[in-house]
Amino acid sequence: MADFRSGTPDQVAFLDELLDRRLLIATGVAGVYGRSEAFEAVSVSVAETITRAGSAERPEQLRFPPVLPRRDLETVGYLKSFPHLAGSIFAFDGSEQQAGEQYDRASRHEDWSEFQSMTELVLTPAACYPVYPAIAARGKLPPGGVTVDAGGGLVFRHEPSSDPARMQIFRQREIVRIGEPEAVSAWRDLWRERAVSLLSAIGLDARCDIASDPFFGRSGRMLAASQREQALKFEVVVPIAGPEPTAVASFNYHQEHFASAYGIELADGGCAHTACLGFGLERIALALFRVHGLEVASWPQSTRDELCLGA
């Protein structure tokens, strides 16, 4: 089992408040919640605000399911960098007798994993992952590269916690840029500024910081240090609950990592670079409920106007 990450008293109290007010719905598993109509309306309006902010670049709209071929996770080396976060899908593989045994054990809530075999699927850990093989399959990039809006897909990270901002399954509003190194890094810089303005406009105290991914183990510490030294990842953080502000958006410059894994080539040959940005829709909604209160109707008019949340 993954280590349970206890939230701070402040975070646990905020979670209790959200559950009491039925903005979130407990499932019995930490970090997995249903969403109320009000919570969903806020998340959707945040997603649409992000869509409007990026509409000038006319990104190509692509959508993918929340499961990913296992082969893709293997190809990009996810299990080396984040073995602790991955969720793999297993399914029953056995005889009728074994099915019966499995059922009996499951009825008693005992371990029935021995009747399960790995499938060809894993849970999608980041909404941009299906985009790279899809673009690679088209052949060389068009001149100028591509910008893909991958929507707000559900992603999974196995890190149970009582901090409401650390969900195991959540929606990541992702946009991906693939092209020449200069174009890709310029796009990331543009969005970094845009994200801070967007979040400030809805009344959140947003600032941008250099960040690193939660890579696993000692080799992970080196990857994280390297990522910071090269300023490859930025996060926009806002206060939610707890002593430190929480990342609600991240901007990641992968250089040639994904493009070389899939052989994505620039129009004139040469390896493309990629970057992605992801907004955590639930985290932004949580920040809004925390800062402006649990009743959307009493939020500042300017926030509701920016989010088109009605009068």
Added chain:
Amino acid sequence: MLVTDDIRQILKDYSRLPVEVGGLAVDADLYRAGMTSHASVDVMLALEARFDVEFPDRMLKRSSFESIAAIEASLTELLAENV
């Protein structure tokens, strides 16, 4: 210069450099030569196994592995501590 030879061999096996490791000057920038961050981690782990050392956190950064000379300096420091 046995250490340097071992470092070159490990770079040859693990750095995935697109250039001939034998032709690199000891102070040549390995990242500029095409070593990725992920490859540098493989180099780090291979060095640990070969020299039976563990790089402490303060050395788990880009600059410790940026050239043959830098790797040799980090290793020399660690091996001296181990004596």
